[in-house]
Amino acid sequence: MLKIIKRPPLAEKKMFILRLLAVVFAIAASMVIIALLGHNPIKVMIEMVRGSIGSKYRISETINKMVPLLTLSLGVCVAYKMKFWNIGAEGQFYMGAYGAGVVAFNFGSLPSYLLLPAMFLGGILAGGLWALIPALLKAKWQTSETLVTLMLNYVAIRWITYLQYGPWRDPKAAGLPRMMHFPDAAALPEIGGMHIGWIIALVLVAFIYILIRYSKLGYEITVMGENPRTAEYAGMNTFRILLIAIMISGGICGIAGIIQATGLEHSISPVLSSGLGFTAIITAWLSKLQPVSLVSVSFLFAMMLQGGSYLQSVMKVPSDVAGVIQGVILFFVLGSEFFTQYKIVWDKRRDEESRRVDA
Amino acid sequence: MDTGFLVAAAMFLQLAAQCGTPLLFGTLGGILGEKAGNLNLGVEGMMMMGAVTGYYVAAVTGHPILAAFAGGLAGAVGALLYAIITVTFQGNQTVTGLTLTIFGIGISNYVGKECTSMTLPASVREFYAPIVVPGLSKIPLIGKMIFEQSSFVALAIVLAVLIWIYLNKTRIGLNVRMVGENPSAADACGINVNLYKYTHILAGGFLCGLGGTYLSVVYITRWQNDLVAGLGWIAVALVIFAIWNPVRAIFGGYLFGALRSIGLVLQNTQMALFGYEIKLDPQLLDMLPYIMTIIVLVLIGIQKKKEYQPPGWLSRSYYREDR
Known part of the structure; x- marks a missing residue:
């Protein structure tokens, strides 16, 4: 069974990696959404970067x-x-x-x-x-x-x-x-x-x-x-x-x-x-x-x-897309905060207990 | 008083109820979430999502009830995002709600680009047209307000009363309030706290979505960018103004609706009251809902009456093993 437990405070470095992962996932998810909205996600991302720091x-x-x-x-x-x-x-x-x-x-x-x-x-x-x-x-x-x-x-x-x-x-x-x-x-x-x-x-x-x-x-x-x-x-x-x-x-x-x-x-x-x-x-x-x-x-x-x-x-591409991407990234980062304090583990003991109960 | 004034007043009250209905939906949605301990500042975003989805489905299928249902569902989808993050992942409720608003406005305006050229089919418009109750709608002053309205307006009233009964007179409603007041006590009583939170946040989102659909399909009857235009935030205010009471929300919604319609009706007209010239500025009138809400908040603080206080665990996360 999956179980959520509190984890000891994370080291700065691990914390950073966790946040980075969240942002990577978020960017991946927003690319999927951009694709669903009918645009080329890679091109949108490149153009966004170019449009903001390209000149x-x-x-x-x-x-x-x-x-x-x-x-x-x-x-x-x-x-x-x-x-x-x-x-x-x-x-x-x-x-x-x-x-x-x-x-x-x-x-x-x-x-x-x-x-x-x-x-x-x-x-x-x-x-x-x-x-x-x-x-x-x-x-x-x-x-x-x-x-x-x-x-x-x-x-x-x-x-x-x-x-x-x-x-x-x-x-x-x-x-x-x-x-x-x-x-x-x-x-x-x-x-x-x-x-x-x-x-x-x-x-x-x-x-x-x-x-x-x-x-x-x-x-x-x-x-x-x-x-x-x-x-x-x-x-x-x-x-x-x-x-x-x-x-x-x-x-x-x-x-x-x-x-x-x-x-x-x-x-x-x-x-x-x-x-x-x-x-x-x-x-x-x-x-x-x-x-x-x-x-x-x-x-x-x-x-x-x-x-x-x-x-x-x-x-x-309507500029509203920026709001959508912002939202998606934030949702991921907000969700990832949880994993700085908790972790999900596979609880073997509870598994065995439930098996015993079943039997 | 001459009859001309009475007729104008009757029409004003009718308009106030129409203006107040989307507010009422949003407020009821907010109350459901907050009673379960979750302050959702995403009302504006969920109303936008409901407004665009409802309008789109209405325009494409021409089916009025399907449109309302789809609009509600869209609001619930927004609420689901919020619930996953704040309940399961215990994210900060204020920040998550604001994010939902940014996301909801962005995606709705984007999808809405296609809706600007769409018109509502007659089948939908006729279905939600005001229904005139013969005889009763002729009652002076309040006749038009109550007996010449769209079925959607009536739906909001019925829902408000039902939610009041649900929260105050049923076992499950008592459990909801317990979850909002003190989740660890609720948990100890064997109440599934997270399940309660999820269902009520989602139901609240559904109501916000309905409010959005009412706005786009019944009230404004066309799509425009930023259609909800801050009504969601007034609804957040109204939850407090109504002191978390669904029935009081009806009066609050209509009152704030009336304040908004005064601005529309009396734009820049001069009035004489007791010999004084009064110029009503619609912009200053628009401030009133917010100022009144602050006054109510202060009064709640002074009164210290238990029943007037916000749910005890409002906008705090609950993690079982922290008990």
């Missing part, structure tokens, strides 16, 4: 897609370290963009070197305060943060839609309900044809790495995540730590929104995030909340996104 331009496109994803994942990581299940990255992203927008539309005449930092400050504050709502509700009434942050996402998106149709509507766009453009001074500077979002994201990686690894606050966050009671017995002010950590989490998600608004669109729209706030939860989880492995995981996801849109233009 200098495409690499920069992939990086542009990676930057917001990486930033958002970093943001949720801080909350997850504390076992605060913030799935509100999407909403904090939009509030960040909104905060930046308030500054841009009110102080648009400022020079760029004053305006941009002010916009970042406004956005970080807005994203952080938005994340503070579920934290306060949880601290006061034990309200489920998963559900509150989920709801706040949609409130934030509707708020942006409202601004787009109402107060911030572009009067020059004739009948189109489009938001006003930011002043020129609000554009993120570019280096070598790419906006500096990637530098900001990398700085944030270092910041989070140091915060979690080497700072007192990071230590407190980790202890609180492991066991909130221990933290209290140790005399930590858990309420204060929760609020500060969540402000950081939401603020960083807000930065992602500011980068997209100032670097790419020079405006805000309710589809600015293209759902990356949700993808970020998955990438954060896949990288085991390690800021450094987040860089590679986010890059892989960005490759899939960019490769998917390339497929659409070259092979006339």
